[in-house]
Amino acid sequence: MADSSQNKNEKAEKLAKDLKRKGIRDERVLAAIAKIPRDQFVEESLAEFAYLDRPLPIEAGQTISQPYTVAFQTELLQLKPGEKVLEIGTGSGYQAAVLCEMGAEVYSIERYQELYLLAKERLHRLGYTPQLFFGDGYEGLPDHAPFDKILVTAAPEEIPEKLKAQLRIGGWMVIPLGGRQGQKMTVVKRTGEKRYRQTTHGDFIFVPMQKGTKE
Numbered sequence: 001m002a003d004s005s006q007n008k009n010e011k012a013e014k015l016a017k018d019l020k021r022k023g024i025r026d027e028r029v030l031a032a033i034a035k036i037p038r039d040q041f042v043e044e045s046l047a048e049f050a051y052l053d054r055p056l057p058i059e060a061g062q063t064i065s066q067p068y069t070v071a072f073q074t075e076l077l078q079l080k081p082g083e084k085v086l087e088i089g090t091g092s093g094y095q096a097a098v099l100c101e102m103g104a105e106v107y108s109i110e111r112y113q114e115l116y117l118l119a120k121e122r123l124h125r126l127g128y129t130p131q132l133f134f135g136d137g138y139e140g141l142p143d144h145a146p147f148d149k150i151l152v153t154a155a156p157e158e159i160p161e162k163l164k165a166q167l168r169i170g171g172w173m174v175i176p177l178g179g180r181q182g183q184k185m186t187v188v189k190r191t192g193e194k195r196y197r198q199t200t201h202g203d204f205i206f207v208p209m210q211k212g213t214k215e
């Protein structure tokens, strides 16, 4: 039976508390997670698992990231309201919803047309209005650059050069870097026209960032 929205809200709040216990400190990230109905981002048969701190399968063989990972990456962004953010890998749209809740101006790219279409319908139904694009994230969105922040939610082996160039000076990118065995969460800050500084923040496992698009 479907949950009442009251019930859902309590579950999302519990999930946010769980993440706080696990070390997420940014109250604005936690508040966004406490508000978003994550069950709406997975297929109905998985809805009962939606408020557990677990990644779940979505269409096209992809995954909705584990809530802790979403919170961790978002915390590293240190978003200010109104900042322009580019997300690579729309997937279910859940991460995009978190960024919207935090008041960012959100752009997001997905390489699977099926996922792009599903996320678009879902986000609009829930009242979120990010700008969504079907395309290859390796290209970024040159027409909309520069971005204050870039958030990559699939893992490339190396930092995509075109994305680096689409950061504003003083802005940064949060990106899991590495092969299929695992990745290092990396922050790449653009400190000058041609200067970048890199720091790493622990180990994670993401689906690979792949070239090209799939219709």
Ligand code: SAH
Binding pocket: 062, 063, 064, 065, 088, 089, 090, 091, 092, 093, 094, 095, 096, 109, 110, 111, 112, 115, 135, 136, 137, 138, 153, 154, 207, 208, 209, 210, 211, 212
């Ligand atoms: N942020 C998503 C996580 C989805 S998993 C969420 O909140 O649900 C990563 C996503 O990145 C997958 O949907 C995958 O198809 C997408 N992806 C992988 N390589 C990509 C690329 N080059 N461009 C755009 N999206 C890509």
